[in-house]
Amino acid sequence: MSTSWKKGLATVASISMIGVLLAGCGTSNGGGNSAGGASNTASGGTSTSDNSKPVEGGSITLDLTQAVPDLDPAVAFDTTSAEIEQQVYEPLVTYKGSTNDIIGDLATDWNVSQDGKTYTFHIRKGVKFSNGDPMTAKNFVYQLQRILDKKMQPKPSPGASFFLNITGAQAYYDGKAKSISGVSTPDDYTLVIQLDKPEQFFLKILAMPFLSATDPSFVNKVGNAAFDTTKAMGTGPFILQSNGQNKVVLVKNPNYWQKDSQGNQLPYLDKVTMNVNNNPELDSMHWEQGQTAFMSPWLIGGDGIPTVAYPTIMNSPKFSKLVMKEPMNSMYYIGLNVKKTLDGKPNPLSNVKLRQAIEYGFDRSQYVKLENGADKAVNEPMPDSIEGFVKNLDPSAQYTYDPAKAKQLVKDAGFPNGVTLDMWNTNQSTSKKEDQAFQAMMQAIGIKINLHEVTFKDFLTKAMSGDAQVFFSGWNQDYPDASDFLNTFFNSNQIPENNMTNYSDPQVDQWLNAAEFNASASDRDNLYAKVINKVMSEAIFVPTTETVGHWCVQPWVHGFYTSNITYDPMAYIWVDPGHNS
CATH class of the missing domain: 3.40.190.10 (Periplasmic binding protein-like II)
Known part of the structure; x- marks a missing residue:
């Protein structure tokens, strides 16, 4: 974590x-x-x-x-x-x-x-x-x-x-x-x-x-x-x-x-x-x-x-x-940078099949265990406590843990001998345990992960520049609303400081911008559902867990x-x- x-x-x-x-x-x-x-x-x-x-x-x-x-x-x-x-x-x-x-x-x-x-x-x-x-x-x-x-x-x-x-x-x-x-x-x-x-x-x-x-x-x-x-x-x-x-x-x-x-x-x-x-x-x-x-x-x-x-x-x-408890309306995720090139080299993650391979190769139950059950698993880009959370994702937006399918997708993406990716995270002990778990999961499907574990400040510098290929991050609400997560993660106008995956899709931008000033709750929910299903089907990032806050006073x-x-x-x-x- x-x-x-x-x-x-x-x-x-x-x-x-x-x-x-x-x-x-x-x-x-x-x-x-x-x-x-x-x-x-x-x-x-x-x-x-x-x-x-x-x-x-x-x-x-x-x-x-x-x-x-x-x-x-x-x-x-x-x-x-x-x-x-x-x-x-x-x-x-x-x-x-x-x-x-x-x-x-x-x-x-x-x-x-x-x-x-x-x-x-x-x-x-x-x-x-x-x-x-x-x-x-x-x-x-x-x-x-x-x-x-x-x-x-x-x-x-x-x-x-x-x-x-x-x-x-x-x-x-x-x-x-x-x-x-x-x-x-x-x-x-x-x-x-x-x-x-x-x-x-x-x-x-x-x-x-x-x-x-x-x-x-x-x-x-x-x-x-x-x-x-x-x-x-x-x-x-x-x-x-x-x-x-x-x-x-x-x-x-x-x-x-x-x-x-x-x-x-x-x-x-x-x-x-x-x-x-x-x-x-x-x-x-x-x-x-x-x-x-x-x-x-x-x-x-x-x-x-x-x-x-x-x-x-x-x-x-x-x-x-x-101990005092309160839902934090926050979540953790593994971001997958879709930029065509990084550091002057072609970026393998611009291939959607490779991103989908990571989704199928990820077992989020391991992260819940590493956190001793304090948090719970989440499978879309915002906590289930936020209005607009989609209870039933489209089949194309759902990923079960399936290493065999993940291995095949790595090959289908054009990497029959596997591929190496760089991952960035903070240098804390809990983060390191999860990094190692992710590294092992990816190794099992033919993806080698080079870990870069740095200070939080250095992590922010790298990730917010849009140059981190794979990164583990968390997002805490400014206030409880779907746009706090979805507009920030996926709108093109948030690249790179907030939309750190460099994801850009005109249709998604249109849905997000329409929802921004729409006063109808049902209309907004429908627009955000379209966004969630599309970005998950395109495997822009891997949701991991959502958080319950604990204060020990x-x-x-x-x-x-x-x-x-x-x-x-x-x-x-x-x-x-x-x-x-």
């Missing part, structure tokens, strides 16, 4: 929200994310709710499996980075606790025009960046310009395509305009965004970290490269004290604007130390011994409990009662709640008096 996910890039809100948003000519939130801390732990989902009065101060220590690849909210696009981003930065809107309800964050409230194309946000007054600079509406305009700067160095934002429906965004992105015509700031605390066409899911796009408030004077001072690696600075509850390959340290932001329902200043904690430790045995041991405050899918990756420790923790009366940690959309709620966590870890 990969220990970190590449973060999803969603494009459509759930259909249940469409009526609310289109009718929302006065959607508002009455002041802050009251979903946090002592006041929010009962807001839905699983939480460590109690009636104790929160205690200010204290610190916690956590294990983080991977070093943080990116800190710049315009650039970061993985779960490890997003765990840190949520503590340092804030967007216009966010989710209430563990629910799917959108509430204001740096916007107190907003209005949507009758035609659904104009959003007017009222920006929270009195908010400061952690260095003391005031936050205004112009900070969002600046960040949007950074997102849409395709020449931004050292690397551009992978989230630009999300915002191209904003009027004038495409012209700005193409370098044909010096400003984004559809964005304006009538005053310091009003932000107006005009869309080319109604986008029912626009608020959920804004809830992602990309368009967080950033300070132009600070970014210009330190430069984009440092801003992405060591010099993060936002309006969030914590300040980044240091970010290294071995440790990440966050300290309380004294300028943070938010208070809990009792008037206590957030965050409660003074310090959070995250030790980068890619040894899952140590991760679990540290928690079992009380050295770390909690383990979570966002910190540890996968389902949140290291595979090696899953039986011990779940079978222990002492530990099992400290110490009894002395309070205010904790789970979410499969947002990250660990460190702003609302407090610890027993005198307890520091």
Whole structure:
């Protein structure tokens, strides 16, 4: 199992929200994310709710499996980075606790025009960046310009395509305009965004970290490269004290604007130390011994409990009662790059028969066993918990484990003596076990797999360039909708950063684009079913397992709640008096 996910890039809100948003000519939130801390732990989902009065101060220590690849909210696009981003930065809107309800964050409230194309946000007054600079509406305009700067160095934002429906965004992105015509700031605390066409899911796009408030004077001072690696600075509850390959340290932001329902200043904690430790045995041991405050899918990756420790923790009366569970709406898959040439050489995987051979030669039950049953098998490119999952795939889109058929397909593809492929993955112990299992499966059907197991950051660099021939990856929702998976995986406009297999089919693009703005649930389901059946019949990638999240939280940690959309709620966590870890 990969220990970190590449973060999803969603494009459509759930259909249940469409009526609310289109009718929302006065959607508002009455002041802050009251979903946090002592006041929010009962807001839905699983939480460590109690009636104790929160205690200010204290610190916690956590294990983080991977070093943080990116800190710049315009650039970061993985779960490890997003765990840190949520503590340092804030967007216009966010989710209430563990629910799917959108509430204001740096916007107190907003209005949507009758035609659904104009959003007017009222920006929270009195908010400061952690260095003391005031936050205004112009900070969002600046960040949007950074997102849409395709020449931004050292690397551009992978989230630009999300915002191209904003009027004038495409012209700005193409370098044909010096400003984004559809964005304006009538005053310091009003932000107006005009869309080319109604986008029912626009608020959920804004809830992602990309368009967080950033300070132009600070970014210009330190430069984009440092801003992405060591010099993060936002309006969030914590300040980044240091970010290294071995440790990440966050300290309380004294300028943070938010208070809990009792008037206590957030965050409660003074310090959070995250030790980068890619040894899952140590991760679990540290928690079992009380050295770390909690383990979570966002910190540890996968389902949140290291595979090696899953039986011990779940079978222990002492530990099992400290585990919270929630479906993650995430999945793992083996991507098969269909590009005609790679590194100047013909790519054997451009042959559909060879890709189908891999499908028939893969036994996903082995992966379930390697994960000790924590996850379950999946046979299409999104979890079965997502609306639009196809219960009965077309015969051409179904693959049973059939090594004999796989061997014949390798020969039919023109490789009677077998073929060699390069596979890329992270260098974690759980990943290595699955790599070796896949390698053995492929060897049995005449395919030799050369393994390249690298750091998560190097893996992202390789895979997101579109140059990884075979790769093992995971995808975690931005919010629960089929488009979050299907549009991202298979739309041509997502090549190569998100559509890392380089798959391009005009018919699939047409179906995906039609579904994007369709308000009919049945129509969308039908279009997505066509996409799923076609891409599976063409064997673009091999779905492996889907994830159930597990959070292991110490009894002395309070205010904790789970979410499969947002990250660990460190702003609302407090610890027993005198307890520091």
